[in-house]
Amino acid sequence: MNPEYTMATHIGIRTDIPTPERSPETAPYWDGAARGELWLRRCGGCGRPHHYPRSICPFCFAPEPAWERASGRGVVYSYSVAGRTDAPYVIAYVTLAEGPTMMTNLVDCDPAALAIGQPVVLAAPPAEGGPPIPMFRPEVLR
Amino acid sequence: MYIVGAYEHPTRKADDKSVAQLHAESAAGALADAGLSKDDVDGYFCAGDAPGLGPLSLADYMGLRLRHLDSTETGGSSYLIHVSHAVQAIAAGKCSVALITLAGRPRAEGLATGTAPRVYDAAAPDVPFEFPYAPTTANLYAMCAMRHMHRYGTTSEQLAWIKVAASHHAQWNEHAMLRKVVTVEDVLASPRVASPLHRLDCCVISDGGGALVVTRPEIARALKRARVRVRGSGEAAKHAMGGDIDLTYSGAAVSGPIAFAEAGVKPSDIKYASIYDSFTITVLMQLEDLGFCEKGQGGRFVADGNLISGVGRLPFNTDGGGLCNNHPANRGGMTKVIEAVRQLRGEAHPRVQVPNCDLALAQGTGGQLGSRHGSATLILERE
Numbered sequence: 001m002n003p004e005y006t007m008a009t010h011i012g013i014r015t016d017i018p019t020p021e022r023s024p025e026t027a028p029y030w031d032g033a034a035r036g037e038l039w040l041r042r043c044g045g046c047g048r049p050h051h052y053p054r055s056i057c058p059f060c061f062a063p064e065p066a067w068e069r070a071s072g073r074g075v076v077y078s079y080s081v082a083g084r085t086d087a088p089y090v091i092a093y094v095t096l097a098e099g100p101t102m103m104t105n106l107v108d109c110d111p112a113a114l115a116i117g118q119p120v121v122l123a124a125p126p127a128e129g130g131p132p133i134p135m136f137r138p139e140v141l142r
Numbered sequence: 143m144y145i146v147g148a149y150e151h152p153t154r155k156a157d158d159k160s161v162a163q164l165h166a167e168s169a170a171g172a173l174a175d176a177g178l179s180k181d182d183v184d185g186y187f188c189a190g191d192a193p194g195l196g197p198l199s200l201a202d203y204m205g206l207r208l209r210h211l212d213s214t215e216t217g218g219s220s221y222l223i224h225v226s227h228a229v230q231a232i233a234a235g236k237c238s239v240a241l242i243t244l245a246g247r248p249r250a251e252g253l254a255t256g257t258a259p260r261v262y263d264a265a266a267p268d269v270p271f272e273f274p275y276a277p278t279t280a281n282l283y284a285m286c287a288m289r290h291m292h293r294y295g296t297t298s299e300q301l302a303w304i305k306v307a308a309s310h311h312a313q314w315n316e317h318a319m320l321r322k323v324v325t326v327e328d329v330l331a332s333p334r335v336a337s338p339l340h341r342l343d344c345c346v347i348s349d350g351g352g353a354l355v356v357t358r359p360e361i362a363r364a365l366k367r368a369r370v371r372v373r374g375s376g377e378a379a380k381h382a383m384g385g386d387i388d389l390t391y392s393g394a395a396v397s398g399p400i401a402f403a404e405a406g407v408k409p410s411d412i413k414y415a416s417i418y419d420s421f422t423i424t425v426l427m428q429l430e431d432l433g434f435c436e437k438g439q440g441g442r443f444v445a446d447g448n449l450i451s452g453v454g455r456l457p458f459n460t461d462g463g464g465l466c467n468n469h470p471a472n473r474g475g476m477t478k479v480i481e482a483v484r485q486l487r488g489e490a491h492p493r494v495q496v497p498n499c500d501l502a503l504a505q506g507t508g509g510q511l512g513s514r515h516g517s518a519t520l521i522l523e524r525e
Contacts, residue, residue, distance in 0.1 A: 020270035050384035052271035058384035078292070078389055080284035082257075082276070082336040091281045091336075093387060100385025103513070105275045111337075116292040133274045 019131040025055050028067050034132045038072050038122055040098055041065035051100040072122030073097045074136065081111045094120055094136050108137040143229040144362035145370040145522065147176025147355030148483040150461075150476075152317050154468060156247045156349040161193050162203045164245030164351040164470075169204060172353035177365045178239060183355075185210035185237025187228060189220030191246045191471040200243070210237035216379070216516025217508025218418060218473035220244075221354070223518045225479060226375035228356040238358055245351030246471020255347045255472050256280040257335060268382070272513065279420070279472075280344060281336035282512030287423040288338055289389040293438070296426065298338055300441035302329035304422040305342050305465050307449035312462025314491040319346045320466040329422075343422040345463075350470030352480055368487040373501075374405025374521040381514035392424075392507055393517025394431035401519035402433070407501060409433040412521075414485040414496045415456055416478035416504040419463040420511075425449075428505050429456075432519065451494040460485065460494035475506035479520065486524040500524045 022030050029052075032039040042049040045062030049070075057065050079092035090106040106114060107123050119139040149171030156164060165188070173179060186197050186208050193199055196213040200206075212227050214220055221244055228240035248255050256279040261269055290296045306326055312318035324342060332341040362369050378396035402408060409432060417432075419425045426440040434456055435443035448454035461467045461481040464474040482502040484490045490499075502522050509515035 016276075017274050020274050021264065022270075026270065048384075052268060052385075054267070054384075077387065078285040078289040080281040080288060080336045080338075081334070082278065082281040082284065085334065089276060091275055091277060091285065093285060093389070095387075096385075101387040102385060103272045103275050103277065116289065131274065135275075 017131055017133065020133060026053055029053050030132070032069065033134050036122070036124055036132070038070040038134045039067055040070050040096070040100065042068050049098045049100055051096070051102045071097045073139070074120055076106070076114065076116050076118045076120055077101050078116060079106060079114055090114065092136070105135045106137065107135050143232050143356055143358060143372050145225065145354055145372065145479070145483055146357050146362050146365050146367055147172040147178065147353070148480045149175050149353050150468065150480045151245070151351040151470065153350050154317065154319050154348045155249050157250045159247070161191070161245050161247060162200060164247065164349070165192065165200055165243045166204050168245055168351035168353035169241055169243050172241070172355050176355040176367060178355060180204065180206065182239045183241045184208055185228060185231055185240035187212045187224035187240060187242040189213060189224070189244065189473070190215040190217070191244055191473060206241070210240070216518070218420065218475045219506035219508035219516040219518040220473070221475040222479060222504060222506040222520050223377050223516065225354065225356060225372060225520055226377060226518065229372050229375065232356065232358050238361060240356040242354040242356070243351065244353070244471055244473060244476040246473065247349040248472050249347050249349045253347070256344055268513070277513065278336065279510065280339060282510040283421040283423055284336035284339045285512045286389045286427065290423065290427065291338060293390050294441065296441040298330055298340070299326050300445050301343055301422040301426060302326040303445045303447070304419070304425045304449065305329050307444070307447060307454070308419065308459055308463045308465035310450045311460045311494050312466035314493045315462050315467055318462040318467040319348055320462070339421060339423070345420050345465050345469045345474065346467070347472070348468050348470055350468055352470065352476035354476070354479055369525040370483050370486045371523050371525050372520060373407070373523045374401040374403070376400025376404070376519045378517045379514070380517065389512060390427070391437070392427045392431050392511055393515055394428040394505055394507065394519060397517040397519040398432040398505070401521050405521035407521060411501055412456070412503045413499045414460070414482065414502040415458045416482045416502070417458050418474045418478055418506045419459055419465045420469070420474060422465070424507060424511060425458070427511065428507065432503070432505060451496060457494070457496050460490050460496070473508065475508060475518065478504045478506055482522055486522055
């Protein structure tokens with residue numbers, strides 16, 4: 001492991017992550033997240049993927065967009081270092097390689113080294129019994 | 143149609159008052175201002191700050207006898223939309239005297255308004271996909287600021303000028319929570335809330351309320367108050383568009399042009415602007431989107447005191463706004479309309495009154511600029 005990586009401030013592993021509410025409409029998303037994966041829905045009518053997943057396409061209203069596994073790659077669209085200064089976390093929007101931009105947290109990062117446009121990849125699901133929600137970490141650790 | 147009554151509740155911390163009571167006290171203030179009585183009201187408008195079943199619960203509490211109700215809820219922008227809807231309802235003959243109220247007591251309740259993640263409704267479809275990441279009011283607006291800085295080169299110093307201008311106005315307002323004039327350096331030296339926003343980039347948290355009365359010309363002409371005509375209005379909803387997100391503009395880009403077209407005026411005609419100021423970035427983005435400057439040039443536009451009454455080209459929020467004066471119920475739209483009415487009547491504080499202020503704009507956003515929000519624009523004129 002890159003020594004700079006282990007020395008970086010490990011932020012964003014919050015202990016207070018609430019468990020998102022599941023529904024039949026969104027169960028495949030959370031099942032995938034539990035495996036460390038990110039899933040999107042892509043419309044069979046207009047061909048566009050969207051996030052968060054819906055059972056009707058928000059672009060053309062065609063029913064039942066198909067589920068597909070996302071690459072887990074993206075770039076930082078925007079971010080903010082928030083929370084108490086002694087326990088900061090990074091909230092962000094990441095634009096996925098597939099197109100949609102989603103809210104997330106950036107983890108395993110040095111908040112001072114973050115930048116808009118920076119490539120990020122899906123991080124391992126948070127350990128220690130936290131709910132598996134898709135988070136991202138820098139692709140290249142600097 | 144005309145705004146004939148406007149009242150801002152003077153309290154900023156209401157430990158000993160209920161929310162319904164604050165609504166009623168605000169209503170009484172606006173009706174007295176108009177020279178009308180409770181029994182004249184036949185249309186009532188309120189939003190999500192109203193307890194219970196909204197207009198039903200408050201009509202019951204206040205003893206209103208109504209033939210028109212509207213509980214349109216778009217967060218802090220609701221009350222500007224209510225003005226627009228009241229104009230439409232009166233024009234359609236559904237009511238003659240419309241009362242609009244707002245009240246809340248987040249300060250007395252000790253609510254961590256801006257910095258704690260809050261589930262606004264567990265059944266909202268977006269909540270499972272956002273709430274686990276700890277979005278807060280402050281960090282959602284902060285992400286807009288971060289992206290705007292990246293895209294247009296906007297700086298923290300430029301944002302700070304918005305707070306500086308608000309503080310110059312608040313010093314004359316005896317009810318304002320923050321009356322000390324601050325400098326750009328003060329803003330930048332205040333603690334980080336959510337980068338790139340500092341504590342002084344944020345609005346105050348206050349209890350209080352406000353109310354407006356809208357009526358038709360025949361009634362307005364029989365009253366003693368100066369008449370404020372609603373010349374144009376527009377509303378919009380901007381949201382996350384299935385992931386097609388652009389945080390660099392607000393719903394004012396839609397509601398503004400609608401209102402200007404209806405009013406038949408342009409941004410350069412506006413003598414005074416009330417611009418919703420939950421955060422400094424909120425003001426900057428709305429000013430651009432309304433066309434007061436080119437998109438992306440908001441930072442330059444607000445710098446060097448350009449928003450200070452008597453100093454700059456566009457006096458804004460001369461009561462001190464949400465940034466310094468008052469942000470009752472965490473919803474700033476009501477006070478935006480009230481200060482615009484004061485300016486048009488020539489009743490703002492003499493030190494901030496805009497000379498010959500005959501055309502004003504009030505702009506509100508509600509919800510979160512960084513996820514989904516309503517936007518409403520009113521263009522008001524003195525008759």
